[in-house]
Amino acid sequence: MSLAETYSRGRRLAVENPFAVVVSVVVAALAVDLIAGLATGRIPVSRVGSLVWDGLMRGLVIGLAGIGLSMTYSILNFANFAHGDYITGGAFAGWATTYLIAGLGRADVGALLLVGAGGSVFGGALGIGITTTPVAVVAGVVVAGVTTLAIALLVDRLAFRPIRDSGGITLLITSIGVAFALRYLIQFVFGPSTRGTTDAAAVPKFPLYLIDGYVRVDAHDLALLVIAGGLMLGVHLLLQRTKLGKAMRAMSDNRDLARITGIPAERVVTATWATGGGLAGVAGYVLVLWKGTISFNDGWLLLLLIFAAVILGGIGSIYGAIAGGVIIGLTYSLSVLWIPSAFARAAAFIVMIVILLVRPQGLFAGRATS
């Protein structure tokens, strides 16, 4: 390609999409600043390492939860604002199980089942952790997934199926109603307080030495990595290797065409809700395991980040959701290098808004479930 050609292409890009150019300039400036900072020692390498690790963990949770949102968004064609509260529901169901198994005989069953509502019992006191109470944690993961699967199917049956053929906005408004009902029902039962769930002192830590300091890695990070990675691989196999997966992809690409070819649309929709709900529940559980606190607002606060990830990755693409999740997670964490940490979430939202403006179809655009 000749220089002139490159130049004219660049100019055309700048004229057609000036916003994209501005964004590239900003990203480039930040990258240069980061590299310069690392080179001069102004920004410690280990700090960046820690932030990247933190962002990766957060991103995996977002990506895991985002898979379900992305699938229902593309198959049913609406943005499900109740997805965040599925996450919360899964987290509470799973942690109630974990508390029950870890604390049976040591505390009141009711208090355990309510995840210590009203300060009746504390996760730290029960010594909960992946190494100290592995059975309780694994059981919690399973219950979180199964319960949320059930919630998702029940909500679909009651709220979404009767108006399946309505427009996307009708469904979206309905999902906002579902979200509030679920969230405050959870608050009614489990109480409004944020409480600690794990025994932070008992979690084995594996600090990694990186040039000028340590990157803090602990057993819960690794648990998150294994659970999220395993489930993502499982979804990949489900979509690529099974007939159901093929049907889901067909539905997502073109619902009408899929129905003509004899795919049982309702069954596929049910399977989609089940998969997405189950993943959301597990994501909620591991989020709580990773950060060590639980609150009825967790899912809602995560939801907008998940939307950001799903839109970034391209609606309908599960790989896009995962990649988008990691990008959003990294943005969230790394943004504190330049702006106050109160704006970390805002930075992630701004990335999403910018993507919507520059490339609304997302990075992994279009028909990309396959």
Next chain:
Amino acid sequence: MSGDDGGRDADVDADVTAGTDDRNGNGNENENAGARDADRAGLLDRLPPALRTDTALIVAALLGIYVLYVASGVALGYSVRGQLNAVAVVTFYVAVFAMLALALNLQWGYTGLFNIGIVGFMAVGIYTMAIVSKQVYAPGSAASVGGLGAPIWVGMLAGTAVAAILGLIVALPALRLRADYLAIVTIAMSEIVRFTLLSNAFESFRLPVPYVSTAGVGTVTYRVGLGGGSGVILDFRDPLAAFVGAVGLTGPYGALVDLFGRVIEANPRPVVDGLVYGVVLLAFVAGYYWLLSRTGKSPFGRVLKAIREDEDVAGALGKDTRAFKVKAFMLGCALMGLGGILWFMRQGAITPNTYRPRLTFFVWIALIIGGAGSNTGSVVGGAIFAALLYQGPLYLKNLVNTVVPVSNAPGSFGPAVAPLIGRLDPVPFLLYTVDSVRQLQLVIMGVVLVVLMHRRPDGLLGYRTEAAASIPLRLGRATPGAEGPEHGDGTDGTGGADPEGPGGGRDG
């Protein structure tokens, strides 16, 4: 569609309390409504025709609410003071929700812009107003940050203007997006506003303001700020008192307070203030209604409705749809900012976490109850929402607490439900339920929203027949006599109403 039954207008209340349940129930209610309608008809006949049904509808809704509240106040054994206070509070909420629903109706009902960031515009409005109108910072005062010390009306104008400018900033890039993307962008914006208000980066800063005086031109630096998590104290003069003073009615107002002093034992002033402020807010509602009805009827409004129905067609007819959308969005945002100001400026202090997305959700329910696309519906929906869903449960709680004085409601779900399971004793659980009414209220609202979307996506009055043709376009609809005169759509050119309601195929 409910738009065809003659008596529907009088009995909005019954329709919702009776449970938004099913259309079969409407038959009975309409008979009652018809009878009551006839009672009022004598008075209504003297009004100009344009006022007849819609004004009657709003007045009926308000009267119904007042009767309900006064009746339950009597049941509660409230004093005169308590009664008047209850009326003032419910008037206040009816008015603010009606205003916000009207503003949203311009964006969603008229133009089809899916804004779920309402609370962000409200917060920007009141915070701007606070900065402009608060007293100048003086060391040692209770307020940790000061303001510019401008008159209150300047602050109100500034807040409204800044909300409109934020609307412009959001609208310019975002309005070309699909409706669901616009939703996500607006709610993200409202959360960014809240994080900004919460952060300590803008807790306090110095703002240089240029001035011109006889001595020359210069700048004077004020210590202002957003106050961070602890919020801002609104230490300006009570806006109501300032307003009364400005229109020169301080004397008569004092006389009014004295008059109320005869029925209220001690300190009648706050009660009178509340009532008068309620009336002022209702005047603002009338202003919003007038402005938006005029807008809807104007050529500008017709283009907005055309955009709502089919943007491509409106564009093909040579309309610059983007410019229309931006203007409508900005006007709506300005009105939301003003709504936020009117809601919060008499509260003494404001904190960022008041401005959570649930306020947006409230306004949406109000609009959907009333029906998107109808100004009358917005007002009635706001009134019903405020009276029944927003204030109603708290009132019910008081009612229960009067009948069964409670001092020992369980503090959490566990102690509440244990006796129920253990020895089938439902009392603690019921006490806890009544005590948690603030949370359950949101559950109820969520369920109401879902049921509305299932059963009545058009709301009570949404998308009333808007036929441009002189003959019925669809059998059984658009019969000339049944047409509400509201926003004068009987004559404008947007064609038949969208039978699918607010959601119908508009997300492309």
